[in-house]
Amino acid sequence: MKVKAPGRVNIIGEHTDYNDGYVLPFAINRYVEVEIEDSEFYRFYSETLNECIELRELHKTGTWVDYIIGVIFSFENRGYKIPPISVKINSNLPIGGGLSSSAALEVATAFAISKKFGFDIPNFEMVNVAREAEMNFVGVKCGIMDQFVSIYSRKDFAIFLDTKTLDFKYIPLRLMGYEMYIINSKVKHELSFSEYNVRKEECEKILAVLGKRSFRELKRSDLNLLSGFLKKRAQHVIEENERVLSAVEQLIKGNFKKLGELLYESHESLRYLYEVSCDETDFIVEYLKAKEGILGARMIGGGFGGSVLVLAEVDRFGTIINSLIENYYEKFGIELEYYKIESSDGVSIL
Ligand code: ADP
Ligand code: MG
Secondary structure, three states: OEEEEEEEEEOOOOOOHHHOOEEOEEEEEEEEEEEEEEOOOEEEEEOOOOEEEEEOOOOOOOOOHHHHHHHHHHHHHOOOOOOOEEEEEEEOOOOOOOOOHHHHHHHHHHHHHHHHOOOOOOHHHHHHHHHHHHHHHHOOOOOOHHHHHHHHOOOOEEEEEEOOOOOEEEEEOOOOOEEEEEEEEEEEOOHHHHHHHHHHHHHHHHHHHHOOOOHHHOOHHHHHHOOHHHHHHHHHHHHHHHHHHHHHHHHHHOOHHHHHHHHHHHHHHHHHOOOOOOHHHHHHHHHHHOOOOEEEEEEEOOOOEEEEEEEEEOOOHHHHHHHHHHHHHHHHOOOOEEEEEOEOOOOEEO
16 A cells, blocks of 8 residues: 655744644645554564664654654554554655655654554544644644645645635636746754744743733734733734735735735744744745845744745746855855655555
């Protein structure tokens, strides 16, 4: 049984997903493929990493295999029995680049297992099977967006998802005359993990100070009751949610110029209000901002490195990226990577 599941980008709505906010992701045309066969013992092979791990019994390994074992345990926690299997992985989705290879791996594994053994589990429950693997077994406190998108996406649509209610809507993503790219800064600063948790705590503190249960109850006027960095964090979340709503409108109208401006605004806000960007991604965004033919750009993901999403007019990016690669190398001594991205359907059986 062979299954492929896509990675994703989130057009806008950064650090809103754990604050009951809105996000606007779509699956991209890069995938993790998982093939499952019967086996006498557990055998996990990643062609991407060129690594094979064999186990007689399942336990936490502290390696990439935990994402797969976590999925097996998610099924077993629901009463399903899974005999030993051989799992083979192949992927053209960059690992750790903010395109959510981890969720793609979980989703592909979950669907391959479920199809092979004939489990009848609805898609919304498969989101949980995949997510629990990462959240409970691997131990990353991830939101629900990544697994959701990898399952529910449709080519030529973005998903406007309300992370509070899980209501969602498909928004047409017709990039006529425009293109999207991902530039990987190739840095991931130490801060990224600890500061992510600090931001979460700060957001809880904001709710405590204001006596609210959810960020969705916050109004702009509540900002007057806050000060210092808490005020800045709250302002980011409130305005980022507004930007998502506006981005949905712009996509529907086909107003890519305005959509681009929202990307730049989001980056500014992540840089100065939420304070999760870094010199490298700031450099990339600033460089692009000065170029004609680029409509917008912003850091994506948790921050302190990772990737930048770019919205460009068709045929303008090629020369700009070459000079950016040179300038970035001169300044940071690092060779940038970039990918053109297109939307994709969600998980599929091959
Ligand atoms: P992201 O999800 O942004 O790519 P994460 O750190 O959340 O980054 O997940 C990356 C992890 O997922 C890797 O360290 C590895 O454990 C696992 N992974 C992803 N793709 C593969 C693959 N092709 N082969 C083996 N492990 C993979
Ligand atoms: Mg991940």
